Amino acid sequence: MKEVDARGLSCPEPVMLTEEAMKSEAGAIRVLVTEPHQKMNVEKCVWDHGRNCTSTETEDGFAVVIEPKK
Amino acid sequence: MNEEIRLTQFAKHGGCAAKIGPDTLSRVLGRLPKFSDPDLIVGFETSDDAAVYKITDDVAVIQTLDFFTPVADDPYTFGQVAAANALSDVYAMGGEPKIALNIVCFPGDLDPDILGEILRGGAEKVREAGAVLVGGHSIQDDEPKYGLSVAGLVHPDRVYKNFGCEKGDVLILTKQLGSGIVNTAVKAQLASEESEREVIRVMTTLNKKAKETAADFTVHACTDVTGFGLLGHCSEMADAGGAVIELGVEGIAFMHGAKEYAEMGLIPGGAYRNQKHVSRLLDTGDVSEVYVDLLSDPQTSGGLLFAVPENEAEDLLRAFERADLGTKVSVVGRVLESGTDKPGIRLCDKVEIK
Structure with missing residues (x-):
């Protein structure tokens, strides 16, 4: 699975990296972020592209797993 | 340089x-x-x-x-x-x-x-x-x-205070909202030129004319909308005066592109902090989530929020129009109750003003 490591970055970088990744990757993508609001922003970005995702808490933040494009 | x-x-x-x-x-x-x-x-x-x-x-x-x-x-x-x-x-x-x-x-x-x-x-x-x-x-x-x-x-x-709004007051905001979100989009290099020009124009506009125009009217309460967002500043107004405030999201002026950028997740962390802070007072009703993000967006150099008696609201709006503030003035809501021990903020699509 393609991975975007946006841990430690500040807004809007996690969203910018997610945007970029979704443009080039139709398959599943895992995005790692540090803060809860970054997780929410990444989720919004994913939904805005008409894709779905599932988020889980990790040791040092959150992982948002974006489902493959339909 | x-x-x-x-x-x-x-x-x-x-x-x-x-x-x-x-x-x-x-x-x-x-x-x-x-x-x-x-x-x-x-x-x-x-x-x-x-x-x-x-x-x-x-x-x-x-x-x-x-x-x-x-x-x-x-x-x-x-x-x-x-x-x-x-x-x-x-x-x-x-x-x-x-x-x-x-x-x-x-x-x-x-x-x-x-x-x-x-x-x-x-x-x-x-x-x-x-x-x-x-x-x-x-x-x-x-x-x-x-x-x-x-x-x-x-x-x-x-002296204008942030408390003292009364039942029936109309809430008028003298600048359009969205500077935190649009600035985040600018930082992400995803904002349109139009949005970028607008946010700079709004942030650099003094609240001088707005204040001077309102001087001829009854003002029950006033505050400027800045880092705590419209919701945060309304919550201070509600808390201080035991008021129940209703905000009508469809009547509120937003900057060009702000809604679209909020839907893209270009929301500053401060907006989420503001939401958390007002959550105990806030009833979002059936209003779509993006409006909660827009109303909690931290504003930089935002407009003045006036609580004025309903029978003066129309005249004040016309006076703002004549004064040509250079920003978008809008009716953001009204005060449903005041002096209660249960202050609150309710969101709805539209507020009715007589």
Whole structure:
């Protein structure tokens, strides 16, 4: 699975990296972020592209797993 | 001057989004000793915009301080925004700015001409406000910061407070919302030119004309909408006056692109902090989530929020139109109840005004 490591970055970088990744990757993508609001922003970005995702808490933040494009 | 430098890249949080969250602030400020003085008209108990101290029966002095990290890449623009934002606290108390002092933090290794431009932008706004700029204080810091300490004057009987709104009042906001979100989109290089121009125009506009226009009307409460977003500042108004406020999202003016950028997840962290802070008061009804994000968006150099009696609202709106503020004025909501022990904010699509 393609991975975007946006841990430690500040807004809007996690969203910018997610945007970029979704443009080039139709398959599943895992995005790692540090803060809860970054997780929410990444989720919004994913939904805005008409894709779905599932988020889980990790040791040092959150992982948002974006489902493959339909 | 080095044209490659983008000032906003020095700032982790830009503008009023850099504000320490309201939850943290109230916890820390609650531990400070209480000061009292019979001539202190407004202190910090009600989270108002500035301190107001009565000198004589006809004159009170307003004292305020505001500064922040870059919200614009262009130093001159940043100076203008920071100064307009600091001067606004005086307008929000109903006063006229008289004396301003610069407060500056600037990296030792950055071109001093950049600092010169920041200060020039600030000075220009002070001049436009009709006040005098008389020096200030500067220190070296890795992250540039700029703002003003402003002293203004007001008649003690005509001080605008953030509490005192009454049942039936109409809430009018003098600038469109969205600066935190649009600035985040600018930082992500995803904002349209139109949005970028609009956010700069709105942030650099003084609240002078808005305050002067409202002087001919009954104002029950007033505050400027800044870092806590419309919801945060409404919650202060509601809390302080035991009011129940209804906000109609479809009537509220937003900056071009703000809704679209919020849906893309270009939302500053401060918006989520603001949402958390107002959650105990907030009933979002059936309103779509994006509006909650827009209404909690931290504003930099936002407009004045006036609570005025319903029978004067239409005339005030017309007076704002004649005054040509250069920003979008809108009716954001109304006060359903006041003086209750259950303050609250309800969101709906539209508020009806007679």
